[in-house]
Amino acid sequence: MKKDRRILVIDDEQAFCRMLDLVLADNGYEVRIETDSARAVQQFRPGSFDLVITDVKMPVLDGLGVLRGIKARDAAVPVLMMTAHATVDMSIRALRDGAFDMLTKPFEPDELLHRVVNALKQSELIEENKELRQELARQGQFPDIIGQDRQFLAVLDTARKLAQRDISVLISGESGTGKELVARAIHRHSSRKGQPFVAINCGALPETLLESELFGHRKGAFTGADQDKKGLLEAADQGTLLLDEVGNLPMRVQKTLLRFLQEKEFYRVGESQPTRVDVRILSATNADVKEQIKQGSFREDLYFRLAMVDLHLPALRQRRTDIPLLAHYFLEEQNRRFASRVRGIAPEVMEILLQHGWPGNVRELRNVIDAGLAIESGDMLSADVIARLLQVEERQEGPALTDDDYGVALARFEQGYFARLLQQSDGNVENAARKAGVNLATFYRKIKKYALRA
Numbered sequence: 001m002k003k004d005r006r007i008l009v010i011d012d013e014q015a016f017c018r019m020l021d022l023v024l025a026d027n028g029y030e031v032r033i034e035t036d037s038a039r040a041v042q043q044f045r046p047g048s049f050d051l052v053i054t055d056v057k058m059p060v061l062d063g064l065g066v067l068r069g070i071k072a073r074d075a076a077v078p079v080l081m082m083t084a085h086a087t088v089d090m091s092i093r094a095l096r097d098g099a100f101d102m103l104t105k106p107f108e109p110d111e112l113l114h115r116v117v118n119a120l121k122q123s124e125l126i127e128e129n130k131e132l133r134q135e136l137a138r139q140g141q142f143p144d145i146i147g148q149d150r151q152f153l154a155v156l157d158t159a160r161k162l163a164q165r166d167i168s169v170l171i172s173g174e175s176g177t178g179k180e181l182v183a184r185a186i187h188r189h190s191s192r193k194g195q196p197f198v199a200i201n202c203g204a205l206p207e208t209l210l211e212s213e214l215f216g217h218r219k220g221a222f223t224g225a226d227q228d229k230k231g232l233l234e235a236a237d238q239g240t241l242l243l244d245e246v247g248n249l250p251m252r253v254q255k256t257l258l259r260f261l262q263e264k265e266f267y268r269v270g271e272s273q274p275t276r277v278d279v280r281i282l283s284a285t286n287a288d289v290k291e292q293i294k295q296g297s298f299r300e301d302l303y304f305r306l307a308m309v310d311l312h313l314p315a316l317r318q319r320r321t322d323i324p325l326l327a328h329y330f331l332e333e334q335n336r337r338f339a340s341r342v343r344g345i346a347p348e349v350m351e352i353l354l355q356h357g358w359p360g361n362v363r364e365l366r367n368v369i370d371a372g373l374a375i376e377s378g379d380m381l382s383a384d385v386i387a388r389l390l391q392v393e394e395r396q397e398g399p400a401l402t403d404d405d406y407g408v409a410l411a412r413f414e415q416g417y418f419a420r421l422l423q424q425s426d427g428n429v430e431n432a433a434r435k436a437g438v439n440l441a442t443f444y445r446k447i448k449k450y451a452l453r454a
């Protein structure tokens, strides 16, 4: 069983590495030694090792940095930390960040082997569980929603449970986090599947048009209404209606909608007979509706009807372990669709993807991968191509920028985001960088770029 298990050893001390190599190789493990921790992390590919053993005290990138870097790329691989002087504080941090175990130097070979066997056993279990989960996922759960982040999975789990109950759910989250995807999944897993799923963007239409779109109208109700028209509520009868960007609902429509939710019936515009329908209402928003309630632009009573449960989807930068998973998923999807030749994603590209802030969340990642595949001429998605797509610094100096240029939008977002983080961390750059999930060097570059003050 031990055969063919691959172990990555990271320690800046050559002699110590050789000793570990001897002991482990002697026991049938395949060992790879790295004395440069930063490079080890950079080149690390998910699934390439069954165990990582790393020293804690190393120059440039220390053991905690290694741990975070590895876990960001492969959340499942166990990491064993070795240190000569483990403080309680350090150990707690390491274990909280996902370290499997701590080994105190010096140790006997038997001690090492014992811990290695344990760690590998654990990773086998995790692997089995993962397969089981994937199996379950394929058996008609949410197969098209990708993620492994614990918080994200918990949200999906709640969504699955809610799907069965016929209640209103408000799905909140930044743009591109998958709100519509989740809404559709809820519908597909409810008893209303097979009935219509209808979505309306509440922010896209002026008030009167929105009203007639939702509730329909009677011939002659207003100029241009030259025949009776059913609204989307009727179109969604027996099914599900998604009120997208629900925070933009005009006050008057909020009132009519509330009445419908209370009475299960409504009036087409210009009609005096009520219409009854049976529709489950889901809503989505990237605005802070609770804040809108405080400011008086959203009715609290309507909120409680719409948000019997409030499902919040985390931003992509708050679940970076999902980035490699999603990137590969989009790559494979594109390959299937266009039979393209790009086989994979170069490790240094993954590094760039992991560091990026993703203000447009999963949609932005998908766009970058799709565009990258379209222009990539090699057989791996290369840093060149991705950098060109993400490289906003250079584009910003170009002359013909429009206000909705991607780079400008990103810069505006980043400036505010990093400034806020700095403020929240009382100017402590290290803390701010950790919160943002980027490395210190990146954070300093942003400080310089946006002339922020630490």
Ligand SMILES: Nc1ncnc2c1ncn2[C@@H]1O[C@H](COP(=O)(O)OP(=O)(O)OP(=O)(O)O)[C@@H](O)[C@H]1O
Pocket (backbone or CB within 6 Å): 144, 145, 146, 147, 173, 174, 175, 176, 177, 178, 179, 180, 181, 182, 284, 286, 326, 362, 363, 366
């Ligand atoms: N977890 C995920 N797995 C796979 N694809 C995803 C995931 N999350 C989002 N996507 C994809 O990203 C894109 C954006 O998702 P979606 O339209 O659901 O976002 P949204 O939150 O409704 O955005 P907006 O607020 O801008 O309307 C879609 O192409 C969707 O399929």
Ligand SMILES: [Mg+2]
Pocket (backbone or CB within 6 Å): 179, 180, 244, 284
């Ligand atoms: Mg949407």
